[in-house]
Amino acid sequence: MPSSAKEFYLTFIKKEQVAKDAYAFYFSAKGGPGSAWDFLPGQYIHMYLPVTNDDGRGDSRMLTIASSPFEKQYMVFITRIIQSAFKKTLLNLSFQTKVKFYGPSGGFVLNENETREQVFLAGGIGITPFFSMLSYIDKKKLTLKATLMVSFSTVEDIIYKKELEDLERRNPNIKIIYTITHPEESRPKDDRPLAENWDGEKGRISKELIAKYVNKPLDSLYYIVGPPNMVDAMHDIVSEMGVASKDILTENFVGY
Numbered sequence: 001m002p003s004s005a006k007e008f009y010l011t012f013i014k015k016e017q018v019a020k021d022a023y024a025f026y027f028s029a030k031g032g033p034g035s036a037w038d039f040l041p042g043q044y045i046h047m048y049l050p051v052t053n054d055d056g057r058g059d060s061r062m063l064t065i066a067s068s069p070f071e072k073q074y075m076v077f078i079t080r081i082i083q084s085a086f087k088k089t090l091l092n093l094s095f096q097t098k099v100k101f102y103g104p105s106g107g108f109v110l111n112e113n114e115t116r117e118q119v120f121l122a123g124g125i126g127i128t129p130f131f132s133m134l135s136y137i138d139k140k141k142l143t144l145k146a147t148l149m150v151s152f153s154t155v156e157d158i159i160y161k162k163e164l165e166d167l168e169r170r171n172p173n174i175k176i177i178y179t180i181t182h183p184e185e186s187r188p189k190d191d192r193p194l195a196e197n198w199d200g201e202k203g204r205i206s207k208e209l210i211a212k213y214v215n216k217p218l219d220s221l222y223y224i225v226g227p228p229n230m231v232d233a234m235h236d237i238v239s240e241m242g243v244a245s246k247d248i249l250t251e252n253f254v255g256y
Contacts, residue, residue: 005103010075012097020156021081022125024066025090026074027099039069041110041132042223045103047077049089057084064253065104066128068135078128078159108223108251112142116220121205121234122150123226124157126253130225131160134174138167147175147214149205151230153182155198177213179203207237221247228252 010027018024039045044064051059067076081087093099110133111118120130127150137146152158164176179201201209210217222243224234231250238248 005105007100007102009098009100012093012095012099013074014095015091015093018078019159020154022078022157022159023081023091024076024078025093026076028074039065039104041065041068041136042108042129043104043106044129045101045105047090048100048102049086049093051085051089053085053088057086059086061086062105064106064128064132066131068132068139070136070139078125080125106251108225108249110136111221112137112140112144114144114221117145117147117215119210119214119217119220119222120146120148120150121210121222121224121226121238122148123205123230123234124150124152124253125159126150126225126227126230126251127159128225129251130223131164134164134167137174138171143173145173145175145215147177149177149179149209149213151179151181151205153180154185155180155183175213177201177209179205179209205234205237207241210237210241218242222249224248224250226253 013026013028015026016024042064044062046060047063048060063077063079065075066078067074079087079090081091108129120133122130130148130150134146134148137144148164158178161178168174168176180198181202181204183198183202214220218241220243222238224231224238226234231252235248235250239245
């Protein structure tokens with residue numbers, strides 16, 4: 001079980017661009033409390049930064065932990081970088097800066113004792129809690145079946161494609177499906193028309209797409225994460241399929 005939420009400090013180590021406008025931020029707990037890693041996959045923390053040019057949006061944000069509890073070297077957060085004072089401060093953090101956190105928090109967590117297939121539906125950056133969950137499933141060698149379906153606007157927006165495909169190859173119980181809603185806006189990688197540069201699924205997640213990849217769609221547990229409009233739409237779709245409300249867990253990712 002995770003420890004109770006509390007204040008702690010982590011040291012910023014590095015950042016990596018993982019998509020067109022998204023970055024992964026790596027923090028080390030060296031010199032900090034070891035219990036900072038005592039969280040459940042899917043939980044989030046509050047991050048506090050010394051924002052100097054306050055834009056009225058505050059100096060803290062709730063960020064889902066993208067790394068697995070088994071990852072002891074780094075705690076990783078992935079977020080889109082937009083033009084807010086907080087995000088600018090985050091993007092420009094100096095190496096070895098000490099950052100204050102509070103957590104872990106949240107009940108949107110993996111049910112590792114569930115025997116039914118667990119279906120993860122994500123939009124964009126909403127993939128982050130599912131990466132933590134799938135990494136945890138793989139590392140712990142759980143036998144539960146998990147299917148991730150995630151939609152991005154363009155190919156350049158995709159996060160963790162190689163890492164998740166590696167998980168899928170290692171674990172026969174993990175299935176990964178990407179769908180691109182605007183493939184025609186992706187940058188060409190060769191001389192083919194733009195829309196032909198993606199040979200995977202296209203369009204939004206739908207009842208038909210779920211039925212195509214989920215073995216027993218009416219006897220599965222659903223987790224939905226993404227922007228509020230996407231979460232509402234996915235909840236309606238799954239409900240219309242006949243899935244009970246108790247089997248649908250949701251979490252909104254609000255951009256700021």
